[in-house]
Amino acid sequence: MSLDPAIAARLKRTGDGLVPAVVQQYDTGEVLMLAWMDDEALHRTLTTGRATYWSRSRGAYWVKGDTSGHVQHVRSAALDCDGDTILLKVDQVGAACHTGDRTCFDADRLEVTSG
Amino acid sequence: MSLDPAIAARLKRTGDGLVPAVVQQYDTGEVLMLAWMDDEALHRTLTTGRATYWSRSRGAYWVKGDTSGHVQHVRSAALDCDGDTILLKVDQVGAACHTGDRTCFDADRLEVTSG
Numbered sequence: 001m002s003l004d005p006a007i008a009a010r011l012k013r014t015g016d017g018l019v020p021a022v023v024q025q026y027d028t029g030e031v032l033m034l035a036w037m038d039d040e041a042l043h044r045t046l047t048t049g050r051a052t053y054w055s056r057s058r059g060a061y062w063v064k065g066d067t068s069g070h071v072q073h074v075r076s077a078a079l080d081c082d083g084d085t086i087l088l089k090v091d092q093v094g095a096a097c098h099t100g101d102r103t104c105f106d107a108d109r110l111e112v113t114s115g
Numbered sequence: 116m117s118l119d120p121a122i123a124a125r126l127k128r129t130g131d132g133l134v135p136a137v138v139q140q141y142d143t144g145e146v147l148m149l150a151w152m153d154d155e156a157l158h159r160t161l162t163t164g165r166a167t168y169w170s171r172s173r174g175a176y177w178v179k180g181d182t183s184g185h186v187q188h189v190r191s192a193a194l195d196c197d198g199d200t201i202l203l204k205v206d207q208v209g210a211a212c213h214t215g216d217r218t219c220f221d222a223d224r225l226e227v228t229s230g
Contacts, residue, residue, distance in 0.1 A: 047228050
């Protein structure tokens, strides 16, 4: 089995065949991380309910939490208006970030001039 | 003036020099959209407080709301743990999506097997 052709037809992939997935905690709304999926990673995510990504650095599929225990149970998934981004709402067990932070965006705030 | 070299040194860009920016409504937590920035777009965003992106389809800078009126006032910005994603928290005027939807993820839900 592979990704539903009706979904595959709507996906717009980068040159390397990937789509970014924004991962959000379903109840608090925290943006936890961004990861990358190819068709197979999306298929596995939708059919297992466990967030599964393509690791660009390792060149391998990666079921979030398989090593760390910090599993993401998928509550919902959506494509954006032009099919080039996925939004996953998950229930994150423990820390989303490999640094131990709750989210990957906790440590490096940038100063903004208000507009 | 260009992007603070201390920030530029932490950015990890795709092959085409871009970094994805996840855009979130600062108070409700809604994920509104994903867009792309190069160094100059990030510089303009941080120094004007108006979300500014690089349009891959048009090959041009794009100040969100200049055409539609649907401005994004930036409340905060952060880099993720490995410097390859930006999280912008904004106050979105009107609809974030060019379709008129509040967010770009409202229209295309994907079915998930719960895990």
